[in-house]
Amino acid sequence: MESNLISVIVPAYNIAEFLPRCLDSILNQTYSNLEVIVISDGSTDGTDNVIKEYAEKDSRIVPFFKVNSGVSDTRNKGLEIAKGDYIGFVDGDDYIEPNMYEILLNNAIENDADISHCGYQMVFPTRVDYYYNTGKKVIQDNKKGIRDIIVGDYVEPGIWNKLYRKSIIENVFMPVDIKNNEDVLFNFYAFTKSQKSVYEDLPLYHYILRKGSAATSKVNTNKLYDPIKVRKEIFEFCLKNYDKEIQSLAYTSYLNAVISLYRTIKNNKLKDEKNNAKKYKNDIKQIKERLPLSKRTKVEKMLFLHFTLLHMFVYKVYDKFISKNSNKYEVK
CATH class of the missing domain: 3.90.550.10 (Spore Coat Polysaccharide Biosynthesis Protein SpsA; Chain A)
Incomplete structure (x- = not known):
């Protein structure tokens, strides 16, 4: 060896x-x-x-x-x-x-x-x-x-x-x-x-x-969209090279990245970034592939696309009272 x-x-x-x-x-x-x-x-x-x-x-x-x-x-x-x-x-x-x-x-x-x-x-x-x-x-x-x-x-x-x-x-x-x-x-x-x-x-x-x-550094707007770009590239690669199961997982990952972006913008009051974020939300809307999404993903997608403010409020409550990982990297 x-x-x-x-x-x-x-x-x-x-x-x-x-x-x-x-x-x-x-x-x-x-x-x-x-x-x-x-x-x-x-x-x-x-x-x-x-x-x-x-x-x-x-x-x-x-x-x-x-x-x-x-x-x-x-x-x-x-x-x-x-x-x-x-x-x-x-x-x-x-x-x-x-x-x-x-x-x-x-x-x-x-x-x-x-x-x-x-x-x-x-x-x-x-x-x-x-x-x-x-x-x-x-x-x-x-x-x-x-x-x-x-x-x-x-x-x-x-x-x-x-x-x-x-x-x-x-x-x-x-x-x-x-x-x-x-x-x-x-x-x-x-x-x-x-x-x-x-x-x-x-x-x-x-x-x-x-x-x-x-x-642990504060939100850097220069890096804000990188996770979405990464997950979108992965999704597009999977559409060309893998089966529906993998495509569905990659789509869910991309959706979660967009949702996470919206949460970051709201939680950090980055009002100037709202218009930039909308193009990724619209991209999610325009994806027409028929994928076998989980029930949770379907509900999440529907709430996020059509009731965004309600969706953000639900996540705020979740982060405050339920989630153990919302501050995973926080150093006090």
Whole structure:
């Protein structure tokens, strides 16, 4: 197994304080045949010095320094450099369990899987939420992998808890024009190329939430429409390439993204965005494909399209009194 080289791509932008913990967790893996590509995305806070220090101490570190161009372009640069048989991603302010890559690679080899992935833990300053730590193992053929990545009910659409066989993502890159949900689109196309995937629900990745991190930042109107663009592209791809069942799931995902946009605009009082949002609502109206939608989706669609204000009020009540995930990323 040690003959398989794993390339781990670590984007780093102004995280000198957190990067040592991340790199230590990778270099101390129980699986040691690693190439750790650490890319500074135009950092100005001492991150570059941390990378240089680690490169001097461990030959497995591959340092790269470039002008700032965003995390997607940074990860794409890593994909260009990577020489491994398998590819993994770790964000520079997160860290991983010591045996994560050993477990992921074992599962990939034992099951001849193109993608091997695991659960994760979301680490807040005062608590840890586990997703989901059931220990179960799921084998996914091509269709089930597509289904699970679209629905996202237990399989995380992020890229950092996965190990990819390099051959299936040689022509798959992060979309540089998408700043939010870009990993969803990358994963979707990776799963379309994966004949078999394996998921083991162990929380081996530590996803750190802190004030000032990307996940906890306030609403950025420049990124507001990205999730809709991603879900629309996925839906359109599924219309051309998959059966009615998958098309229906992709349509529901697209609908939910539009509804989520309306909720974000209302909850954050972004009145200037209302006209921009209407074109996506109209697009939902104009989709005429006869799809086997669930009863819940049919009701949701009817309420949203014809009784939007009532629909928003119902969601407001739901968020306040029932939902446990409405503030999933909130750091107090």
